[in-house]
Amino acid sequence: MTTYLDFVSATRILAAQGFNKHDIACVLDLTGPQMRNDSPVWPADQIERLAARAYWLGEHEVAKALPAAA
16 A cells, blocks of 8 residues: 655655755655645655665665655
């Protein structure tokens, strides 16, 4: 089952990993929101996959942060 993050949760997770506001906007744009209960949400697995490509992160750092926030 896919976990979804709202804007605030996704932004906080990415900011905690060292992403600036422009990086965060890019990741969220590229992973594209989906509407659930009339609110935009982002699939956590897609955010993880894209964010893990950041050069300053180790391979598993984003994955460790996502379950705690979800």
